[in-house]
Each structure stands twice: as C-alpha cells, then as structure tokens.
Amino acid sequence: MFSKHEGITEKTEPVNQDQVNWTDLTRQDEADMAGQGKRQQFKRNFGFWSTLGFTATLMATWEAVFFSNNTALVNGGPPTLVYGFIFCFFGSLATASSLAEMVSMAPTSGGQYHWVAILAPPKYSKFLSWITGWVATIGWIANTAAGVFFAATMIQGLLVLNYPLYNHERWHGTLLLYAALLICVLVNTIGAKLLPKIEGFVLIIHTCGFLAILIPLVYFAPHGSPSFVFAEFNDLAGWDSNGLAWFVGLISANLPFIGYDGPCHMVEEVRNASTVVPWVMLCTILLNGALGFAIVIAFSFCVGDFLTALNSPTGYDFIEVFFNATNSYAGSSVMTAVLIALVTCASFGFLASASRQTWAFARDRGLPFSTFLAHVDERSALPLRSVGFCAIFVALIGLINIGSTVAFNAIVSLTIAGLYGSYMIAIVLLIFKRFSGEPIRWGPWRLGRAGLAINLFAVGFLFISIVFSFFPPGIPVTPATMNWSIVVFGGAVMFGLVYYAVRGRKQYHGPIVEIPVVVAGEHRA
8 A cells, every 4th residue: 555755655565674684784874774764685885985986986087088088179179178177077066965965865776766756846756756767777877888888999999009900890899898798797796795895996996097197198298388278279070169169078078077976876785875975975076086187187288289189090089199108009008908997897886886776766666677677686685687687778879889980979978968867856856945945854964054056056067068968079960970869868768758658657656665664773683
C-alpha cells in the first residue's frame, strides 16, 4: 500500500537485516539511511582518502585538458582555453557546493532525482524527479562512453605517430573502445573489492603523472609570448563573432570538470557519507582545478603553431606538441601512454557511478525492466546487472565514432546535457525553497548565508554550458561535422517521455521508502 510524504513513496516491504553489514556503518550513516528509509545493501569500503582518490581520478581534470582542448583552440585559441577554464572552475565550484548541501541532506545513491523528489512541490514532484533521474542516467552512461572513447582514440593516435603507414579507420577506434570498456567491466565486477585500493593508488599516479608530463613539456618545448596566450583571439571556426566562438569553445573547458557528482552515487558505500562526500567534492575541484590550470597555462605557452597541431594526423594536437617538444617517438609515446592509462582508470569510476545511478533509479522503479536492473548479487554485494546494462549502452554510443568526424563533441555534449540538466533542476528547486522560506531539512554540511548566491551563479553557469554544448564546433556544417548530440539526447528524452506516459507513471511514484527502516542507534548483537 502506497502513501506519499514530501515526494517520497512509502512501501511496506520486509527487510532482511542479515544483508546489513553493521561493522561498516557509523552512527551517522545509520541515521542517514533511516531518515531516507533505505536498506543498507552495499559494503561501506570507502573512506575520505579513497573517495578523494576515486573522484579526483574520475574527473581526470589535468589529463582532460590535453585531449579536450581542440574545440577551444579552433574557437579562439589559447585565450578561450585559459579564460574558459577559469569560468568553468568557478562555475563547477559553485555547482559542486550546491550539490554538496543536498547530498549531505539526503545521502542516497539516487542523488539528483532523490533530492528533486524532496524539494519539488508535491504536484510536480513525481514527474520532475523522474525526468531528473532519466537525464542523469543518460549523462553518466555517456560520460563512461567519453572516457573509453578517449582512451581508444589516443591509442590510435600513438599508432599513427609510430607507424606512419598505418591506415587508421574510425571503426578501428570503436573496436579499441570496446577493449577499454571490457577492462572497465572486469574491474567493476571481478575486481570490484579492490576498487578503493586501486583508486588510492591511481591518485598517486594522477599526481606523479602530472609532474612527469609537465616538466619535460615546459623544459623542452619552445615557448610562445604572453600576448599569444592571453590576448590573441583567433576564430578559426567561422562564427564571425569572438563572443560566440568563446562560448562554443567552453565545451573544452567543461569536460575537465565533469564528474564531481560521482561520489554522490557511491554514497551508500562511503563511511560518514553525509560529511565526507561534500568535502571530497570541494577538495577535488580545488585540487584538480589547480593541477588543470597549471596544464592549461603550460600547454598554451608550449603549443607553438597550433594550426599545425590541430591538423596532426594523430587526431590529437597534444601528441604533436609532445613530439615537437621532445623530438622523440619514445618520449612522446611514454607521455601519451600516461594519459591513456589515467583516462582508462578514470573510466573505472565512470562505469561505477553510472551503474550505481542506474541501479538506484531502477530500485525506485524509474527505468524499464526495473526489477531486473535493481537486483544486487548476494555474493558480491554488487549491482552486476546494472553494470552490464550500462556497458551495453556505452557500446552503442561508441558507434557514433564510426559515422561522425566530430564524435568527441557529440559524446561530450550528451554528457553535459544529461548531467548538467539534472544538476540544474535540483538547484533551481533548492533556490525556490530558499525564496519561499519553507523549512529545509539540512544535513551536517551547509553553505550558510552564501548558499543562495552560490546557487544562482551555479544555475547561470549550467544554463550557458548546456545551451552551447549542442553547437557544432564550427561552420559550415555538414552531416559529418554536425554535432549530433541534440538528436541523440532529444531522441533519448522523447523515448523516455513516451515510456513514462505509457508505463512509467504507473510504476514510478518517487523514491521508495522501504518500511520498516533501520532506526539510528539500533544495532545487532
């Protein structure tokens, strides 16, 4: 029998208390799970440092500066990359801070759609919660596709660099994408118990790799002038408007900051989650933002003739820059291999977050085949079916690479639209709550009086980022250079709306509260 309270659906359902691993729970975790009426089904293996390692390597900010800068260089050159990065840093910091308040308030793996159910007016709560969960799921699956896409195509770039006679085809890149995806699946299934330790180790590589690339790049490469980096705007995209070109180029600065909500979807596997996860999100933005900005400045000074770099047969301008700096096939290959390894490791986290988002939404009956996808394997305590489901859809998105020469823009735009859209819905509702003066059940982590201003800035940043992510990288536009993400995203949303109208609205009633709940302070002997 169902009843509703603040957008949450209550359902009487027996709880198998033997599934709860009490040794992993703190009193705050017990209280948080009890407050949301959710059963503890996962082991809480993550602490602050392992979660920081997970998020920092998942975002891969400084690494992404190298392989995402192409659109910025075409749409303005180094100034777009530099000033766009600064804008996206502060926008991401404001957004992460806003999300941090909400994850502290309701730390469940559902993340955005769960918060929307709590914050939305009762009349609209059900639908807004559902559409938020739908686009967030799309965004995380697309983000996983972006990670393995970059790993695969950078491998292709190294093959072109070292074997000039290699006749690279886009379908070769798709096959390499599938190989990288298989590794991610294995880590998230067979090797899942080692994931916290792996992420802690990768955090060390993430930091050491930064120095291993920055030092030889700055030492060996010729340096441009400050005016070239900070003042000379070159619009090669044909927009005839420097302002418009700058906004289109923001996609290159946005990608390095995508993923800071990753720990929100792993929150039921983190100890002291309502405090640890908010701090991890902010610390990750600050740490990765500092490393990323150093790479932005270094790369902008060392890029040299960026027209030559942009036309590199490797498909990546940074590989050309590495080679020009070192004059060594071995040196540039090693530097690129570090990036390939790190973006592959980041994809481990992408798939983990995507599968938890999918599992949580299915648990609340928001997806087709929810009963199947919400299953947690008893032996491994993992959502193996959701991992497989996400992997299948990543493989399908990878097919875009075969038909489009700007697959990068299409996949990244799909990620930005899905994730940023879900962020914006939740933050807008939080703003309305603040303005209305209605009581909000805050968690232990809060922004205080600065909260409203930070929320408003975050919404403006998200709106700009979403709109311009759908633009093609330049004009004139042909079928091969079209940014097809608007079609893919629009099609996915339309399919979802049809599903919701036909079946979803009958089975989705908002996040389910599993009754009886585990009460804070109640322990097993």
